Structure formats: structure tokens, C-alpha cells
Amino acid sequence: MLKRTHSKSVIFNHPFALKGVDRILPAGDYRVVTDEELVEQLSFPVYRRVSTMIFVPAQSHRASSVEMVAIDPRDLQAAQDRDRAMDQVPEAETDQPGSGPGLFEQRKPIEA
Numbered sequence: 001m002l003k004r005t006h007s008k009s010v011i012f013n014h015p016f017a018l019k020g021v022d023r024i025l026p027a028g029d030y031r032v033v034t035d036e037e038l039v040e041q042l043s044f045p046v047y048r049r050v051s052t053m054i055f056v057p058a059q060s061h062r063a064s065s066v067e068m069v070a071i072d073p074r075d076l077q078a079a080q081d082r083d084r085a086m087d088q089v090p091e092a093e094t095d096q097p098g099s100g101p102g103l104f105e106q107r108k109p110i111e112a
Contacts, residue, residue, distance in 0.1 A: 013083055
């Protein structure tokens with residue numbers, strides 16, 4: 001059976017949790033590898049995902065140690081969505097004093 005492997009880098013701007021990993025992972029770049037195999041006996045090439053793994057820092061005290069953890073790509077996407085959502089400023093916060101238009105608005109003097 002013919003197999004292929006895709007490798008990509010994903011970036012997290014905030015610490016994150018991922019199913020299959022029993023700890024919070026630090027922000028940073030992570031390598032994700034997906035293995036696929038060719039579905040045979042079809043008239044056109046189709047590949048089926050066999051596994052997806054992420055390389056994370058190992059829990060050991062050695063800085064260069066990494067471990068490869070099998071993950072569900074949907075869990076990875078959910079973690080990336082949560083990370084992106086943390087970068088967005090909620091609308092309610094844009095109406096706070098000192099932010100947005102009107103920062104230098106002219107104030108009326110207080111009359112005594």
C-alpha cells in the first residue's frame with residue numbers, strides 16, 4: 001500500500017491544552033505530521049488519513065527532548081481556534097474610556 005506523509009508547522013501565541021496531552025503546552029511553534037495511505041481499487045487516487053502526530057516538549061528536564069503524541073486533527077483545529085479567539089478584543093472592551101475614537105476628545109470645563 002502506498003503511503004505519504006505531510007508535515008506542517010503550527011503556531012500557538014498562548015499556552016494551550018490538547019486532548020491526548022496531560023499538561024498545558026507553552027506557546028510556540030509545533031511540528032504536526034500526518035500519515036495517509038492510498039485507497040486502492042478506485043479509478044482515481046484517494047488518500048485516507050491514517051494518523052496525525054504533534055511533536056511537543058518532553059516532560060523530562062532535558063531542554064532538547066521532544067515526544068510525539070497522536071492527536072485528532074479536529075482537536076488540533078479546536079485548540080488553534082481557541083488560541084486565535086484569545087487575540088481578539090471583545091466589542092465591549094472597545095467602548096472603555098481611553099480606547100478607540102474620542103481618546104483626545106475635548107472636555108467641558110467644570111463650572112463652580
